[in-house]
Amino acid sequence: MLAAAAIILTTPSLSDITSADQESFLPRSYESVQATELGQKAFPQQATATAIIVVKRADGQKLTPADEARVGQLAQSLKAKNIPHTTGYLTSPPAVEPDKSVQAVNVRLDAPAPDDPALLDAVRDLRADIGPELANSGLTAGVAGDAASFVDNEDTFNDAFAVVGVATIILIIGLNLIIFRSPIAALLPVAVVGVVLSITTGLVAAVGKGARHSISVSVRICRRSC
Numbered sequence: 117m118l119a120a121a122a123i124i125l126t127t128p129s130l131s132d133i134t135s136a137d138q139e140s141f142l143p144r145s146y147e148s149v150q151a152t153e154l155g156q157k158a159f160p161q162q163a164t165a166t167a168i169i170v171v172k173r174a175d176g177q178k179l180t181p182a183d184e185a186r187v188g189q190l191a192q193s194l195k196a197k198n199i200p201h202t203t204g205y206l207t208s209p210p211a212v213e214p215d216k217s218v219q220a221v222n223v224r225l226d227a228p229a230p231d232d233p234a235l236l237d238a239v240r241d242l243r244a245d246i247g248p249e250l251a252n253s254g255l256t257a258g259v260a261g262d263a264a265s266f267v268d269n270e271d272t273f274n275d276a277f278a279v280v281g282v283a284t285i286i287l288i289i290g291l292n293l294i295i296f297r298s299p300i301a302a303l304l305p306v307a308v309v310g311v312v313l314s315i316t317t318g319l320v321a322a323v324g325k326g327a328r329h330s331i332s333v334s335v336r337i338c339r340r341s342c
Contacts, residue, residue, distance in 0.1 A: 127318030128325050169221035171257040178216035191221045201226050201238045235263045
């Protein structure tokens, strides 16, 4: 037990070696990897993504000139909040659909790497701030883009694994209670699985960090959900 506790407390987290960059899993001898490395050396710059705030009327009607002006105010208000890793907040008359159904605000997301978790946090902060800014305005908005899609995918995975995990634990405990009629016998397998999972993921993270290897983001999502 002492060894298990030491491993769990001292080993790094899987998030330390997580990468969404598929090229990071390829050998350096591959042409695409070599080309990417040459490009990064020749043109160093921050990796960027874009979030698009899509605004429409809550009643489904066409945007009015007052609504368009309100969207411009929204962009300026969000920009003034200085949400980390966000810049730009650009909108203008060309950003309004010809049928006046929606208006877009383009937000630049900056981070040292395209898979930086800070980009996901920036999307979450944007979503949290948009609602209060549009309160009582008759407008509603959503955030789209690659980073926003990944946030939604992560939430979907978390919800699905939470349901499966709870159902599995209830099933295991219930069957053990029926078979052995002992609370200890029912809870022991769940506790053992939890300890073993924490130990193995800690060791995987330690080996990966030491060997400078990465794992897919899907592994981190599954681990966190479990």
